[in-house]
Amino acid sequence: MSRAEPSRSHGNGSPTDTRLSRATVQRFSLYLRHLQSLLREGAQTVSSTQLGDALGITDAQVRKDLAYLGNLGQPGIGYPARDLIAALRQRLGIDRTWATVIVGIGNLARALLHHRGFEQQGFRFVALFDADPAKIGQKVNHLEISPMDKMAQIVARRGAELGVVAVPAEAAQKVSDALVNAGIRGILNFAPTVLRLPPSVALVSVDLAVQLEQLAFLVHLNREDHGEP
Amino acid sequence: MSRAEPSRSHGNGSPTDTRLSRATVQRFSLYLRHLQSLLREGAQTVSSTQLGDALGITDAQVRKDLAYLGNLGQPGIGYPARDLIAALRQRLGIDRTWATVIVGIGNLARALLHHRGFEQQGFRFVALFDADPAKIGQKVNHLEISPMDKMAQIVARRGAELGVVAVPAEAAQKVSDALVNAGIRGILNFAPTVLRLPPSVALVSVDLAVQLEQLAFLVHLNREDHGEP
DNA sequence: GGATGTGAACGACTTCACAGCG
DNA sequence: CGCTGTGAAGTCGTTCACATCC
Numbered sequence: 001m002s003r004a005e006p007s008r009s010h011g012n013g014s015p016t017d018t019r020l021s022r023a024t025v026q027r028f029s030l031y032l033r034h035l036q037s038l039l040r041e042g043a044q045t046v047s048s049t050q051l052g053d054a055l056g057i058t059d060a061q062v063r064k065d066l067a068y069l070g071n072l073g074q075p076g077i078g079y080p081a082r083d084l085i086a087a088l089r090q091r092l093g094i095d096r097t098w099a100t101v102i103v104g105i106g107n108l109a110r111a112l113l114h115h116r117g118f119e120q121q122g123f124r125f126v127a128l129f130d131a132d133p134a135k136i137g138q139k140v141n142h143l144e145i146s147p148m149d150k151m152a153q154i155v156a157r158r159g160a161e162l163g164v165v166a167v168p169a170e171a172a173q174k175v176s177d178a179l180v181n182a183g184i185r186g187i188l189n190f191a192p193t194v195l196r197l198p199p200s201v202a203l204v205s206v207d208l209a210v211q212l213e214q215l216a217f218l219v220h221l222n223r224e225d226h227g228e229p
Numbered sequence: 230m231s232r233a234e235p236s237r238s239h240g241n242g243s244p245t246d247t248r249l250s251r252a253t254v255q256r257f258s259l260y261l262r263h264l265q266s267l268l269r270e271g272a273q274t275v276s277s278t279q280l281g282d283a284l285g286i287t288d289a290q291v292r293k294d295l296a297y298l299g300n301l302g303q304p305g306i307g308y309p310a311r312d313l314i315a316a317l318r319q320r321l322g323i324d325r326t327w328a329t330v331i332v333g334i335g336n337l338a339r340a341l342l343h344h345r346g347f348e349q350q351g352f353r354f355v356a357l358f359d360a361d362p363a364k365i366g367q368k369v370n371h372l373e374i375s376p377m378d379k380m381a382q383i384v385a386r387r388g389a390e391l392g393v394v395a396v397p398a399e400a401a402q403k404v405s406d407a408l409v410n411a412g413i414r415g416i417l418n419f420a421p422t423v424l425r426l427p428p429s430v431a432l433v434s435v436d437l438a439v440q441l442e443q444l445a446f447l448v449h450l451n452r453e454d455h456g457e458p
Numbered sequence: 459g460g461a462t463g464t465g466a467a468c469g470a471c472t473t474c475a476c477a478g479c480g
Numbered sequence: 481c482g483c484t485g486t487g488a489a490g491t492c493g494t495t496c497a498c499a500t501c502c
Contacts, residue, residue: 029439093449111336186448202447210258218431219415220322
C-alpha cells in the first residue's frame with residue numbers, strides 16, 4: 001500500500017484560520033516582493049489588475065488570494081501597499097527572523113550566502129556545516145564552516161530553526177536526520193532525492209534536474225506542435 | 230484586464246497525443262531517476278506500489294501517470310524497468326542531447342556546471358556568458374566565459390537551444406530578450422523576477438526566495454497548530 | 459494472488475460574473 | 481465609474497474501487 005501525507009490539521013482555531021493552498025502561499029511571496037518594489041517607487045495604492053498584470057496572474061486570482069488577508073481592499077481604490085505588505089509578511093510568518101543553517105558548503109551554498117535578499121526578507125544564516133575535514137574552519141561570508149558532529153550543539157546554541165541541505169544525494173537522508181535530531185523544524189532540500197522526515201518537520205524540495213527536464217519537455221512539445229521533430 | 234497564458238495547442242495529432250499536466254511531467258522525472266537507480270541495482274521489473282512508496286506518491290497516481298506512456302505494465306507482474314526508462318526519456322524529450330548555455334557565471338552557475346548528472350541526463354553546457362569584463366576569458370570546467378555581445382554568434386554556432394539565466398533580477402529581462410533573439414527555445418530562470426517571453430519560448434522559473442518563504446510559512450503553521458506562537 | 463488500467467467520485471484550484479461600495 | 485469581495489461555475493488533478501488479466 002502507498003501512503004501519502006493527508007496534510008494533518010486539527011486546528012484549535014487561530015485568529016485567521018483559513019487554510020491556504022500551496023499555490024496561494026507561493027503567490028503571496030510574489031505579491032510581497034513586487035509590492036516592496038512598488039512601495040520603493042512611491043506607490044501608495046495598488047489594484048488587483050495592476051498586481052496581476054505585473055506577475056502574470058488574473059485579477060480575480062489576485063483578489064481571491066488577498067481576500068485571505070482580511071478586507072484590506074477599498075472598492076474603487078485598491079489596496080494600500082504598506083498594509084498589504086505588513087499583512088503578507090505576518091501571514092507568511094516572516095515578520096520575524098529565521099535563523100538558518102546550511103549543510104554542504106559547495107557552490108550552491110555560496111550562491112545562497114552571497115545573495116543579499118534572503119537576509120532582507122527575514123532569513124539569517126547562522127551556521128555552516130560540511131563533512132569535508134579540509135573545509136572545517138574556512139570562512140564564507142564571515143561564517144566559519146563547522147564539522148557535522150557539532151551540529152546539535154551549534155544549532156541549539158544559535159537557535160536555528162531552518163536547515164538547507166546542499167549535499168550529494170547519497171548523503172542527504174543522513175544529513176536530514178541529523179538536522180531533525182538537532183531540533184531543526186524545516187528543511188529546504190536541494191539534493192536530488194526524496195527525503196523521509198517526521199511530519200512535525202516541514203519540507204520543501206527544489207530539484208534542479210526535474211526543472212531542467214521540465215524545460216526540455218516543454219521545448220520538445222513546442223517542436224512537435226509546430227511540425228519539426 | 231489581466232492576461233494569463235491559456236496554453237495554446239491546436240495539435241495536429243502526434244503519435245502519443247495526450248496533454249500531460251505539469252505535475253505529471255515532474256513526476257516523470259522522478260520516476261526516471263529512481264528507475265535508473267533500481268536498474269543499476271539489477272531490478273528487472275517494478276510495480277506501481279514499489280515506485281510510489283519510494284517517491285511518496287500513491288500507487289494509483291503512479292499507474293495513472295505511467296498509463297500515458299502506453300500499456301507497458303503487465304498485470305500481476307509490474308512494469309519492465311528498461312522499457313519504462315526508454316519510454317520516459319522519449320516522452321520527456323531527453324532521448325537526445327540538449328545544448329545549453331548559462332548566462333551569469335556566479336556561484337549558482339558553477340554549482341550547475343560542477344554537478345555531474347545533468348550531462349548524464351542529456352544536457353550539455355556548451356557556452357557561458359557574463360557581463361563582467363573581468364570574467365571574460367576565464368575558464369570554468371573547460372568552458373571559457375564569453376562576453377554578452379558574442380551571444381547570438383556563439384549560440385548559433387554551437388546549436389544551443391536552452392539557456393539558464395543566473396543573473397541579478399535587474400538584468401534578467403534584458404538577458405532573456407538577448408537569449409530569445411539569439412534563437413534559444415527555452416529558458417530556466419533563477420532570477421527573482423517574472424519574465425516576459427514570446428509564447429514560442431518555453432519558460433521554467435526557480436525562485437529560491439519563494440521556496441524559502443514557503444518553508445518558513447509551513448513551519449510557522451506547524452507552530453500555530455501546536456499552541457506555541 | 460498480485461498487479462495493471464480506468465471510469466467515477468472527489469477534492470483543489472481558477473475563472474466568471476456580478477452585487478455592492480467608495 | 482472603478483475596483484473589491486465572493487458565490488457559482490468551470491477546470492484540473494488525485495484518489496477510489498473494481499473489472500481485468502497474468
